[in-house]
Amino acid sequence: MKMRKFSIPSSFVSVCWFSSLFAICLFSFLYLHPRDADNCLNILKINSSDTIISQSSKYDVSNETNLTPNVTNLVPMTESKSNDSVIELPTSNQDAPVAASNEPPPSNPTSNQVDGYDPTKIEEESDEEYDKIPSIDVFANPPWNCSREERILWLKEKLQESKLVKSTSRTQNIDEKIQVFLTNCRVRIFLTWIYPANLFGKREIFALESMLKAHFEGCVVILSRSMDSNPGRSILKPILDRGLKVLTLAPDFHYLFSETPAQGWFERLESGEVDPGTVPITVNLSNLLRLAVLYKYGGVYFDSDMIIIKDVSGLRNMIGVDSVDRGMRSWQTVGNAVLIFDKGHPLLWRFMEEFTWNFDGFKWGFGPEMATRAVSKAVNDSNFHFHVMVPLGFYPIDPISITRLFEKPSKNGPNWVKNKFGEINGESYGIHLWNRQTHGLKIEKKSVIGRLISNHCILCQDVYDS
Structure with missing residues (x-):
């Protein structure tokens, strides 16, 4: 009797071979790959005197709501800037004054009167030191395969080295500087730039030009340590020479975050109680800074990659949808590249609460996700009154x-x-x-x-x- 040979299909062998090769490569990458260029293995040795808190504070967030509430009046925008261009969220007692949840809006105190802000802890900083801000983004590549303690120590070292969040003689009296500059401005526009000045390139200039062209009687405050320097101002010189109102200011994070939900998170970040994650901390500092500055001063925040086409002065208390489920006629996510809010608006306070409660430094897009969650919870809250702009307003095309x-x-x-x-x-x-x-x-x-x-x-x- 002739034995029948058993043969394995060549396709099966190929699949097994490639699967094994992939598994070996993945193992090598995860476990044998050298760590971050800053050498995570040595971070703990270099900073052995620093104290690390092993567990950050936990927050219990209850009553999560559906993240995609229905939109019943989703309509295209019109040229007339009428109320049909926004989705007005349901609320009651619309004309009554609103107060932030559990906290009243600040009465715009001076720097010396703010809880949690100590103007005596201000470092002197010379012009020479200030103009030698690094031309590379030292925060751009945080260590990704390190322990929590190593990431925290890496960040503390970079913060000390860069003086990014230090209160110095340059950041002193920021409230007075903003108040004076914004006098008689028809539109208050804020930008943040927490990167080296040399990275403020042509597209950022075009974005700034578009904001000014749409609002010739407006004022633009750029909160940026690097742009508030001789190299930064030289980049803006062609615009400044035309008499357009642009002010660069090194942000005083301690003052701007004081008396807001951002204060506690920022203090924990500085003291090593918050895991910064693998997304550059500058991204999330910008996410939080825009909320705090609008809460304290009111106005318009634009990302530096927004090309502005029309005057937005007719819009108030507005955030824009950046993705919609057309079939369900409901919005999916809101963006935080454009925020237009009155001073002390409670939704800004809620945004900051959501940021601190659910901070995730490992997630790109945490800012829009935070805003989406907060808006979803505020939809049926009678303490809030705001508008949601359809995508065509500011996000007429998706990132793909x-x-x-x-x-x-x-x-x-x-x-x-x-x-x-x-x-x-x-x-x-x-x-x-x-x-x-x-x-x-x-x-x-x-x-x-x-x-x-x-x-x-x-x-x-x-x-x-x-």
């Missing part, structure tokens, strides 16, 4: 599809480019460039983005070389 807007007409067809430009330019207040996805893209000739920037810039230098 936006790459098409950078391409020349021959790639998408001239009619598509013409129609898309007409839609955004005619119906949107602005467009978010989603810089994390597009910073490496070249603006091609006659592309939608190129045409938008060209229409809304002031100096318009080298649009297609950026």
Whole structure:
């Protein structure tokens, strides 16, 4: 009797071989791969005198609500800036004054009267020291495969080295400086830039120009230690020379976060009780700083990658939806690249609470997620009154599809480019460039983005070389 040979299909062998190879590579990468360039293994030795709190404070957040409440009046925007361009969330007693949850808005105290802020702990900082701010972002690549203690010590070392959050002679009297500058401004606009000045490039300049062109009687405050220096001001000199109202200020984090929910989180971060995670801490400091400054002064916050098309002075207490479930006619997430709120608005306080309760330094997009969760909880709360703008307002295209807007007409067809430009330019207040996805893209000739920037810039230098 002839024995029948058993054969294994070659495809099965291939799958097994590749699976084994993948497993070996993954193991090698996770366990044999050298640690961060800053050498996580040595961080604890270098900083052995520092004290680490093994567990950060925990918060119990109850009564979580559905993150995608229905929107019953989702409508396209119109040129008229009427109330139809926003989704008004249900509330009662709309005209009654609102107070932040459990805390009244601050009465705009001076720096010497603020709890948790000690102006005597201010370091002197010379012009020479100030202008030698590093030209590289020392926070850009936090160690990703280190322990919690190593990450905390790495951050403490970088904060001390960079003086990023130190209260110094440069940050002193920030409240007075802001108040004086904002006098007689029709629109108050705030930006944050917690990166080296040399990274404030052409696209950021175009964004700033668009904000000023749409609001010639407005004032722009750029909260940035690096831009509030001779190198930073030299970058802005062509704009400043035209008499446009732009003020660069090194932020006093201790003062701006004082008497808000951000204060406790910031103090725990500095003392080593908060795991900063693997997302650069500058990203999350910006997420929190924009909330605190709007809470204390009111006005408009724009990300530095927003091209502004229309005057936003007719909008109040507004946040924009950046993604919608069209089938369910409900919004999914809101963005925090544009915030327009009155001073002391309770939703800003709630945003800061959500930030501190649920901080996750490992998650890109934590800011929008935090805002989405807070808005979801506030929808049916009668203490809040605010508006949610449809995506066409500030997020007319998603971060995946936006790459098409950078391409020349021959790639998408001239009619598509013409129609898309007409839609955004005619119906949107602005467009978010989603810089994390597009910073490496070249603006091609006659592309939608190129045409938008060209229409809304002031100096318009080298649009297609950026």
